[in-house]
Amino acid sequence: MKFDIKEEDMIIKPYKQEGPIYIREQKGFFQKIRRYLGWILMFVFIAIPWIPYKDQQAVLLDVASQQFRIFGQTFLPHDFMILAWVFMAGAFGLFFVTNWLGRVWCGYTCPQTIWMLMFTWVEHRIEGTRNQRIKLDKSDWSTKKAVRKVAKHAVWLVISVFTATSFMAYFVPAKTLYIEMFTLEWSGLVSFWVFLFAFCTYGNAGFLREKMCTVACPYSRFQSVMFDKDTLVVAYDALRGENRGRRKRKSDHKAQGLGDCVDCNLCVEVCPAGIDIRNGLQYECINCGLCIDACDDTMGKFGYAKGLIKYTSENQDAGKKSSPFRLKLLGYASLFVAILVTMTIWAFNRTPIEASVIRDRNALYRVNYEGLVENPYTLSVINKTQQAMQYNVSFSGIDNAHLTTPEKIEIQAGKMLLIPVTIATDGYGLKGKRTPITFTISADEDSSISITKESYFYKN
Structure with missing residues (x-):
């Protein structure tokens, strides 16, 4: 197949346009997984400090008294070796998942992504759809605009304070923390940390958003080192999609020399990082699958086969078989298991x-x-x-x-x-x-x- 590609299309474009990113709300299979998983993780995060164990808070990291209680076990400062093992296990576990499934951590379980998309969900409910939000921001200030902006930021602040308070409940007994909150008896130290964490949540999820992933987070910079030809990534099938172009639903696009991509731009509009996946693999991509759901939805409306944008690997694209028994993947898995076994042995031999x-x-x-x-x-x-x-x-x-x-x-x-x-x-x-x-x-x-x-x- 011959592609009629113009010279200007060969110019490498920036990963996103300048200015704020207005994320379009999208439904679909991967969005449903991400949303349900996000709600589960948020519920677990909030609920853990409220779990009782033997008439005490099951998980309490009491920094003031240098005691860290976790389900009946008390860890003291000289037990901090276990913290090093936990970090190492988490690192190699993340390396293993990244080599296998790409950046699914970023797209499905990273707190920054979960809270950013939750803030976007609130924004959508208060200010309207993507096009309505763009129109609202471009319009002159009015009572209607001010009310919506104040309401949005008020909800964001409530979520931020509640998030910060839930986080502090890991370090201060939850019941005491909330009683003192409603009676306005927080100490200066507790108030400082709660409002600092609330400010960080409000700023990161409400304003910095994708910049935390594309600029501040180091993981996006070095994660490609863990990739290989069998790593699953979100990719656009250029052979099938090009030449892209708009057309009528019932028209014969093949006769017009067009590929399956209808150039609707929805894959860009739903992307939290604001990238165009059709430009190829980019480090800003967080593998969230929103562009897949948007594209599959469009393909269904035009009667085309789904999967123009999909999770795939370099070998799968080339028609080769992916092997699960590759050296890098097995190496990360072995180190992860070895550290877990070491932690188990240490915990089993630990005396109270x-x-x-x-x-x-x-x-x-x-x-x-x-x-x-x-x-x-x-x-x-x-x-x-x-x-x-x-x-x-x-x-x-x-x-x-x-x-x-x-x-x-x-x-x-x-x-x-x-x-x-x-x-x-x-x-x-x-x-x-x-x-x-x-x-x-x-x-x-x-x-x-x-x-x-x-x-x-x-x-x-």
Whole structure:
């Protein structure tokens, strides 16, 4: 097939026209998936802080007290290694999905995309369709225009404040946060963070919009490194679509030398990034599938086969078979699984108690009035559970020795306690000047909660 392409059509155009992007609302298969998934993710985001667990908030990242409670597990600052594992697992999981399905994270699950399209949905309901919004912005200021603009921004601000408050509920107990909000008793620190996050949401989703994806977000810049010839991307079938041009529905476009693209421009009007997918693969494309739904809708009206714009890969376009067992994809999957296994093993071996043995370096031992050799120790014990626990201390390694400890050892949830203990024995029964011993700290309520720490007993 010969294409009649004019010289001016070969000039590389910018990814979008200057000025604001007016997104046309579009219905369709991929839009339905994205919208339902977005509502589910927003519901989960809002609901998590309200989930109770053993009369407490199930997920609470209490920065002030340096305790991070997640469904009965309390993580302290020295447990932050798990945070590194989570970030690494998330990174390799994202790399795996990107190599397999392209930028579906950006198009379907990225918070910026979800909130941007939610703000657009509000804008559509208040100011009207795309053409009505363009006309409204070009018109002179009037009472009608002012009312609609104020109403839109008011709804945006409400959504932004509610989003920021929901986010703060992960760091401040949700019930306390909302009670203090309605009674106007927020502290200065809480108010600062809520309004900062609200301002960021309002600015990013309401004004910056696609610029966050095309300019600020680094992911769009390096995601192509993870692509290969089998990665699914949104692509326009130029062989089938060109030469593009307008025509009547019942006309024979083949006889007119036209391809299936009717040049309706809907694929551009529905794109959140404002790009023309017919210009080829562009880093601004977020793989949201809105242009696919718009094009399929148009193809259906003209009686043409759907799929002029579709999810495809370079190999599929060339008629080759895509292999799921490619090295890069398997490598990302293997690293992702390996990190998850490591995290599971670490979590399984993690005990809800932490302890260390501290010795007085100035006095390794002393002889008491009974002639027995004494060694003083200080046990630093951290209760990593979410309730107060009582503990007992025992030791092994020396026969006929006496251990002196406080009568009652009770540690509050997430707190550390320094416990002074002393071991006394007859030094003549020991071989050598240093004898290895083992302390065991266990919970009275649950014997499975215990930890052992090794140290030494010294004599002259």
